[in-house]
Amino acid sequence: MREERAVVARRARARTAGYMEPDAIFLTDAGLAMSPRRIGAMFSAAADAARVQASFHALRHTFATAMLRFLQRMASTSLT
Numbered sequence: 001m002r003e004e005r006a007v008v009a010r011r012a013r014a015r016t017a018g019y020m021e022p023d024a025i026f027l028t029d030a031g032l033a034m035s036p037r038r039i040g041a042m043f044s045a046a047a048d049a050a051r052v053q054a055s056f057h058a059l060r061h062t063f064a065t066a067m068l069r070f071l072q073r074m075a076s077t078s079l080t
Helices: 002-015 036-049 056-079
Strands: none
Touching: 036 056
């Protein structure tokens, strides 16, 4: 993902004088920040295509839970 984002930003800089790369993780083909609504719609379309019941909201919670567990393990191993 990082490499694809860099390519999009590089193309936008080449096309547009004074282009300022946004802080957003996901960019449109024009190099602009992708809206949360668009990201959710793309996730829903991918889930539908894979015939999986999922929501972007549930994915956010899953990521947050996994990150919390990871940080807890890191904290417990660094204390011992």
